[in-house]
Amino acid sequence: MDKKRVYTFGNGKAEGKADMRNLLGGKGANLAEMNLIGVPVPPGFTITTEVCQEYFDLGRDRVVELLKEDVEAAIKNIETLVNAKFGDVENPLLVSVRSGARASMPGMMDTILNLGLNDEVVEGLIRKTGNDRFVWDSYRRFVQMYGDVVLGMKPVNKEDIDPFEAIIEKVKQEAGVRLDNELSVDNLKDLVKRFKAAVKAQTGCDFPTSAVDQLWGAVMAVFDSWMNERAILYRKMEGIPAEWGTAVNVQAMVFGNMGNTSATGVCFSRDAATGENLFNGEYLINAQGEDVVAGVRTPQQITKIGSQRWAERAGISEEERASKYPSMEEAMPEIYNELNRLQQQLEDHYRDMQDMEFTVQEGKLWFLQTRNGKRTGRAMVKIAMDLLAEGKISEEEAVLRVEPNKLDELLHPVFDKKALLSAKVLTKGLPASPGAATGRIAFFADDAAKMAESGEPIILVRLETSPEDLAGMTVSEGILTARGGMTSHAAVVARGMGKCCVSGAGALHVDYKNRTVEIEGHEFKEGDWISLNGSTGEVYEGKVETRAAEMDADFAKLMDLADKYTKLKVRTNADTPHDAAIARSFGAVGIGLCRTEHMFFEGEKIKAMREMILAENQEDRVKALKKILPYQQDDFKGIFKAMDGFPVTVRLLDPPLHEFVPHDIAGQQAMADQMGVSIQKIQHRVEALCEANPMLGHRGCRLGNTYPEITEMQTRAILGACLELKKEGVKCFPEIMVPLTGILYEFQNQETVIRQAAEKLFEEKGDRIDFKVGTMIEIPRAALTADRIASRAEFFSFGTNDLTQMTFGYSRDDIASFLPVYLEKKILKVDPFQVLDQKGVGKLVRMATENGRAVRPDLKCGICGEHGGEPSSVKFCHRVGLNYVSCSPFRVPIARLAAAQAAIEDKK
């Protein structure tokens, strides 16, 4: 027997079902499934994905031959079910033709609606519907869609505009109107005429009038679209094989605008904003789908309670509401009851909140689509936990139901929705650190500190930030910078602090001298109000009220579940006791990255640090470092105490020394005065520290290897802190981390310095403590020679920020000049600083982990780049077999959830 090529569905019957996705495509399988569970769907049929392959193998004619009989039978089936006839003038059946592949390929291939119309059918349909405007509008849309998709009516030259759009423009001009919907019926008729003439002129053929010819043309065009450039590129990027092919779905059209017994609407089985288990949605009587979203008429609520709530918010009296905006529950009670029953059935069947489209055509309800509904983070958590409580899904499913990134919404302040309505967007930068913030503008860290003393909220506005701005950032509600990407200093630090940040807002013209900033023609002075949305990158004029985040019982339940299933541990990147405490409250089980830069900055420390930088011999450097030691030891005490019982990985000094010296004349003069040397001496030193590419310069363990006394001092501070805490009963697990290792001997020399300093300290103090010495893997060479480095290093921590910079050859501070173009042209699918590049950077992580463990099986491996809080990257870390990920405190719950999902997906 020949294989089956056409699967029909309709009236509660279907030849396919949900699990035949590979053969029928996602849409086709779903349409069949809805039929099978008794949901009314406009009848139709699906041509299988296998036929697509045959089309490319055998050609059009042979495929038409193979399909002809089955398609005719399937059309007949539709005609019977809807009591209309394909191509008939008086009672015409119109159909839609849509593609539908195994994997979703949104927008890649085209759709044709209203197929079956021609000049005569149009007249018949007008007679039937009494709505000549609707029919002619449908007709002109059909001709345009069909001309474009099937007949290849594209611009001749790249520079030309679409030929149909050109005609529309001309007709509108002649009619003296601006919008499409201002065109008269005669204008629409004129459009159709001109469209057809254009087709004739460009293709040499008449527009097909036969419904059957139209259908074959559309089916073949869908197959062709599988091989169009867009689709090929998309498949290549998503790794979808060309052999999969696309199915073709042909379905009877239904119309919600055939009078007062017709309607159309969208509905949700639960509240998409809050997650509340409350059926809701909007509809319009005598309307088509687009009317609901177009905003020309005010859509009405589906349920009475929804309608009442809506009226209350809009300030409309119950009388007015009931008369002008009745709910469907009130206006069409029977239909409503059926809709309500069916939506519950669909949710129960798909075991998730559904987002549905429906049309009522002359009193008959049809579902056009159902899919899992999009929802806010809060709703996502609530719905998953509710479905679990209702016994509808398992624990594992509940964990998998929540998109980890959506948790972010629950952790940061947001704008008050009402306040936002009247807020004015000034510009848009990069959404560098989520949350909402409003405050008064400060341009300098010290000004910010002073202004904050009065209790006023501050927004720190800068070209870019540097470690010198840390104190200012700490006191600010949010940070706005003109330069820098998603992993610029401002962005990374802000995320670490859980503070809102918009970075790289190129429209900002900051004038430090006059303490003003100009944004798209608006000038703001110090002290003026401004507001930031760090989740979208939007910058608002003036004060926009915010409200705090609140975590609820559902969130806690979800986190407990995640811990039950996870294998990967989640640590945090924290440099202060405050951050460490927040991270612990979010469930972090250690610090994966404690940066020590800030321990060289504040007050007396920076003075001593500058003395060290200015020193011309080791002796003077040691002297200066001795002054810093007690401060650092105190800092470490605070952190280890906050992480009592958990490991803390401390990274030795990493940034280039030039970050610690002033680059402006005034600062240099002040430093000269303080040090008692000439400003020339300061300037010479600053000049000597300047680098062409500081990212690739004298930093990381290159500092420790040139100035071992820094490493010595830091080792004493770390272990000295631990020894003191040991007396207080605090359990410390110090892990000393050498940054930027590229060569075994680089690490080995530092390790020797650390172990010698430790032994000396232990001897002095008459007590000792266990500690580990390991290294960041952030230089490609370190990853490539991981077997050598693991011969000495006790742990690896992948610094994927720098590893990404060097593997791609991208400076994250400069990427803004081409990243947008790369994303737009799809050269990059995502920013590799946000989502770990698994093919390149990930390959290094995998190689290094495997080769390192081949030499040292118990090598502890973790990741401490920004990627440690990004779900797909966390999952990759699980698959590679890392022991932990470490991320900003506010990303900890996200990482915990992603880690649990990875473990559950792994089990499957």
Add this chain to the structure above:
Amino acid sequence: MDKKRVYTFGNGKAEGKADMRNLLGGKGANLAEMNLIGVPVPPGFTITTEVCQEYFDLGRDRVVELLKEDVEAAIKNIETLVNAKFGDVENPLLVSVRSGARASMPGMMDTILNLGLNDEVVEGLIRKTGNDRFVWDSYRRFVQMYGDVVLGMKPVNKEDIDPFEAIIEKVKQEAGVRLDNELSVDNLKDLVKRFKAAVKAQTGCDFPTSAVDQLWGAVMAVFDSWMNERAILYRKMEGIPAEWGTAVNVQAMVFGNMGNTSATGVCFSRDAATGENLFNGEYLINAQGEDVVAGVRTPQQITKIGSQRWAERAGISEEERASKYPSMEEAMPEIYNELNRLQQQLEDHYRDMQDMEFTVQEGKLWFLQTRNGKRTGRAMVKIAMDLLAEGKISEEEAVLRVEPNKLDELLHPVFDKKALLSAKVLTKGLPASPGAATGRIAFFADDAAKMAESGEPIILVRLETSPEDLAGMTVSEGILTARGGMTSHAAVVARGMGKCCVSGAGALHVDYKNRTVEIEGHEFKEGDWISLNGSTGEVYEGKVETRAAEMDADFAKLMDLADKYTKLKVRTNADTPHDAAIARSFGAVGIGLCRTEHMFFEGEKIKAMREMILAENQEDRVKALKKILPYQQDDFKGIFKAMDGFPVTVRLLDPPLHEFVPHDIAGQQAMADQMGVSIQKIQHRVEALCEANPMLGHRGCRLGNTYPEITEMQTRAILGACLELKKEGVKCFPEIMVPLTGILYEFQNQETVIRQAAEKLFEEKGDRIDFKVGTMIEIPRAALTADRIASRAEFFSFGTNDLTQMTFGYSRDDIASFLPVYLEKKILKVDPFQVLDQKGVGKLVRMATENGRAVRPDLKCGICGEHGGEPSSVKFCHRVGLNYVSCSPFRVPIARLAAAQAAIEDKK
């Protein structure tokens, strides 16, 4: 039978031979070999490397037990042969004890001379030699050496100086003398006494007086030295297994200072400077080895002809020479004849020029050492070709005999030796591009051009150079920069031009404003004379005469031989017809890297380029680029013509755009005037182009992908040039190279632009030409995803400069701040920008080649970084299976030779 542990040699007999290197160590095997071929060598014996292992396994006592009988017999054998007795007072045998491993480990382990001395033997020896000063000096040296090596007399604290040196200092102070050789015999006696007291004080033991005890102590100390820290580190770095162990060589001492029938000297079987086949050397009657090199007495020549030549150069009359400085040939004719016969025998035996040490003790000639002699590059070539012509070595051997790097000497000007004697070194920078240069200082490219017009030689002195300085570099004899490493802009460009360059001379303080440079307290003005040695990095005050390089027939013969055996092709990096022609004359078979940057710089081009950079839309950019097109096409025509018949790889525009705009106010104003816009506009654009890390910024194909019109224009210029040349009968093989690819789609988009532009051009011109499209592999990610990129790229060219930068995370412009420390601390053995890092960067090259060819078996792979001209890197490229290396024109012969050597070594 128990295994043999001790191998004796002496008097023409030996139990070992040359090929027993693994068992006897290099020195032991060689001493045996000399005996076997009849060369008189002081008799002795070798304890095998296997005993070293036994020593560590079984311990000292057991090993002494195992060796005792054999060593006693071997000592007896020496006593018989030299007619003296070990430990005897009247006729004492003194011996030397030396280590000798399989592989040479220079300076890693210690030597003890004059072993067998004690207070009584000293007296006997004085009676025998009549030279109390010599004997006491030998004694104090022995006690010091033995105390240090065997008895462990090291400083107690790291900060202390050596305990023996401390005593010497004290005695000199007391005696009121400055130099060791000013010490009286009594002082020397005093030293021995104090040394022994110090040994007693620090170790608690008396200094051993028994010769046998001394011997065992020395043998065991040699074994111990195999495990000292220095040796372990050295082995680790060189990959020498610890199991190899070291042998111990014990040999009778001979003395050349026992009267007028004794002498000592060094000699060479050929002239080490010129390669001439002329026996030569120096000697001194009644002297020890050190006297020949110490310069206290004037050494005399060995041959009469040598002596006469020497006198002529020194302006000494024949009479004076013959009486005061007679040659050995004249003074000791019999000994001379034997020496002459033996040196020839040794050369014939080792089939290479020998560097020999000998001692005549009371009329008896002893050879102490023979080894292949060091020689200049010129001598190296001549000797290899002569030995080949003499039928002594094969072609392959002749090729292997020349160190490729030594060819450099033959290709560049050098200082006149006499002139150099009186020249004053000001400072030392990096030897960035070899050769010697002398000229007048210019600080700016345009000044240099003007000054050069008068025919004066120019040295361009700058903080660092940029592409704007190209014209100035072209007219200069040499370039001196204060900043930048071996692969800085100045260095790379200078090497490409074959021009002398010293870079990174940190002692320079350049004051552009006043047009002066201060070097270590000396100030130089524009127009002052200065001289550079680019082979050593030395900077000389004033004018130092230079002489040109000359290539001879031997060199040509060597190159022909190299071509006969090589597999790897050698191309050149050349950006101009001039460079291409030089490289062809040196044997390059194509251009592996033609940079196009300079084609945007000169005259009208830079104006159009700046218009392009200032353009705000594609249309204006295209307009500006159209102006550059004809210039570029002409440039390409010249290059393709010069490379007629060979492939030319053209790299598309690579550097960041900021290199094309002026960074000083005056330049910006000039540009503003020229463009007819405000200076603010220029400054805004320049500011926008500035990057934190330009090396990792908007450059390479990131430019071509954001501005495809640049790629389009360059494609037209390249292929347009080829089409025109085709008409003239020139054979062009263009290879268009996309720089800085990191992502497949980056390349793919550029490839599409190139192919479309090509088709359009071919259609317009009605003619076509074959071309390839490939990419640089210089981003780690490109190497990691080479299989993907090879699916589209037709060739790979490894840009190992940038690949090294990114794999190590080093900016070559900034490396000077830590590279010296890294080299000193042996964290790095060599500068990875000079010698390809095979473990890390090389791993990427290998992976990329293998993975690329797995997808595209005929993928052409080459290297075009600076490493393409460095011998060990070239050999690596051969082993990895690359098709070609490409290097500066002046490195082409070096690369050709290295490639041939790699192929010959491979066959073995």
